[in-house]
Amino acid sequence: MSNLDWGRLVAQGRAKASGIPWSAEELKARYELGIPADAVRRGILTTEDYQADTEDSQKIIAEGEELPLEKLKKDELLVKAKEAGISVVEPKLTTKADLMDLIKTKVEA
Amino acid sequence: MITTADFESLTDNIESIYNEVTKTKLAKMIGPTFFNVSDTDRKTHEHLILHGVTGIEDVSEGQDFPRVTTEQGDTITWTQRHFGAIVPVTKDMRKFDLHNQIRTVVQSITSDSWDKLEQDYADTFLYGWADSFTNVYGKSVSSLGPDSVCLFSASHTTPLNDDNFNNLITGNPVLSRAAIVATRKAGLVHKDPNGQIRPIVLDTLVVSPSNEDLAYRTVQSELISGSANNDLNPLRGKIKIVVWPYLETRSDGTDTSAYWFMLSSSKVKESLHSLFAERPSLDAPEVVYANKDWDYSIDYYYTNGIGFPAYVFGSNGSGS
Numbered sequence: 001m002s003n004l005d006w007g008r009l010v011a012q013g014r015a016k017a018s019g020i021p022w023s024a025e026e027l028k029a030r031y032e033l034g035i036p037a038d039a040v041r042r043g044i045l046t047t048e049d050y051q052a053d054t055e056d057s058q059k060i061i062a063e064g065e066e067l068p069l070e071k072l073k074k075d076e077l078l079v080k081a082k083e084a085g086i087s088v089v090e091p092k093l094t095t096k097a098d099l100m101d102l103i104k105t106k107v108e109a
Numbered sequence: 110m111i112t113t114a115d116f117e118s119l120t121d122n123i124e125s126i127y128n129e130v131t132k133t134k135l136a137k138m139i140g141p142t143f144f145n146v147s148d149t150d151r152k153t154h155e156h157l158i159l160h161g162v163t164g165i166e167d168v169s170e171g172q173d174f175p176r177v178t179t180e181q182g183d184t185i186t187w188t189q190r191h192f193g194a195i196v197p198v199t200k201d202m203r204k205f206d207l208h209n210q211i212r213t214v215v216q217s218i219t220s221d222s223w224d225k226l227e228q229d230y231a232d233t234f235l236y237g238w239a240d241s242f243t244n245v246y247g248k249s250v251s252s253l254g255p256d257s258v259c260l261f262s263a264s265h266t267t268p269l270n271d272d273n274f275n276n277l278i279t280g281n282p283v284l285s286r287a288a289i290v291a292t293r294k295a296g297l298v299h300k301d302p303n304g305q306i307r308p309i310v311l312d313t314l315v316v317s318p319s320n321e322d323l324a325y326r327t328v329q330s331e332l333i334s335g336s337a338n339n340d341l342n343p344l345r346g347k348i349k350i351v352v353w354p355y356l357e358t359r360s361d362g363t364d365t366s367a368y369w370f371m372l373s374s375s376k377v378k379e380s381l382h383s384l385f386a387e388r389p390s391l392d393a394p395e396v397v398y399a400n401k402d403w404d405y406s407i408d409y410y411y412t413n414g415i416g417f418p419a420y421v422f423g424s425n426g427s428g429s
Contacts, residue, residue: 001250002412003251008184009257014266021258022258022264038144068427
């Protein structure tokens with residue numbers, strides 16, 4: 001029986017989530033197509049979809065609106081969490097999914 | 110009738126049967142020649158891979174030598190599992206002096222322990238395309254290496270950069286001369302995470318009995334089959350062939366006879382590990398009741414694990 005350093009692998013974009021490796025399609029997207037880990041985690045597996053997603057983000061920013069939480073990087077989510085009054089003591093241990101859930105809950109409350 | 114007075118001599122007899130079967134089995138096992146089989150006192154063992162130990166530089170006269178720099182690589186933790194079975198000497202066996210039955214039971218369960226170990230070694234290869242599998246003991250186990258990728262993959266990674274390396278025989282071809290030549294080349298031009306060429310000499314071809322004939326004809330013939338008479342076979346003498354019967358069928362019954370592997374005999378033990386907290390052994394019962402079964406037992410603790418996977422390449426022969 002074996003266990004991996006999932007926290008590190010996820011942080012480095014080398015695994016999808018803690019305990020979940022990339023699938024064959026996702027590995028192709030990551031390493032053959034060079035799509036960033038966060039985008040692949042959102043289901044973007046082709047260069048065309050990634051370009052469309054990037055253009056969409058640029059359009060949102062150009063219109064002066066905020067990107068949805070799903071499109072933010074972890075560092076940006078940590079800033080948002082702090083603004084929402086969430087105390088993150090160990091950022092390395094906290095996942096993006098946890099941060100998004102907590103921020104959404106806090107905003108909706 | 111075998112009575113409690115005969116317990117010690119019966120135990121000696123059972124131990125000698127166990128030792129005899131074990132000796133024969135161990136001599137034929139192939140898995141331990143590929144795995145780094147070692148002993149441990151720990152229930153969990155953390156294995157660290159160091160990547161990119163570099164630092165040799167052009168040193169001027171009087172200049173201090175540069176300190177080498179290392180980048181911590183991936184870690185993987187292996188946890189011991191306990192395996193065992195009772196070897197029963199029933200009251201009937203004792204009452205009616207069924208020595209043949211006793212011998213058969215001991216031989217059979219001893220064989221079972223070594224056969225399962227060997228199948229577990231083979232399954233590490235045969236399930237090298239999956240994230241997890243049900244092992245020969247019926248438990249679901251992970252087959253991921255420290256980089257969270259299955260053993261054979263074109264997308265192995267290191268913490269140093271996004272460059273990946275490949276130990277999947279490209280296209281999962283059936284065994285052929287061209288595929289062996291291409292795989293040998295892939296090993297020889299292998300680059301470490303720093304981009305430095307670190308040749309891996311794939312000098313061993315591992316096949317199932319179904320591929321034995323083809324493997325020998327492909328690798329050992331003096332001339333290339335089907336070619337002009339003066340076309341020498343350069344593979345001859347460079348590659349050792351190992352025929353591993355346990356590759357023929359996976360523990361779930363799948364026909365894996367087309368699977369084949371190439372490895373570096375000097376480095377493969379960095380890729381495959383087997384840690385024993387207790388090697389298989391037979392123990393006599395501590396309490397012997399005159400009218401009940403005498404429960405001898407065979408048990409062992411071990412775990413298999415994948416280290417840095419670059420030193421073994423695999424193809425499942427599917428062509429995709």
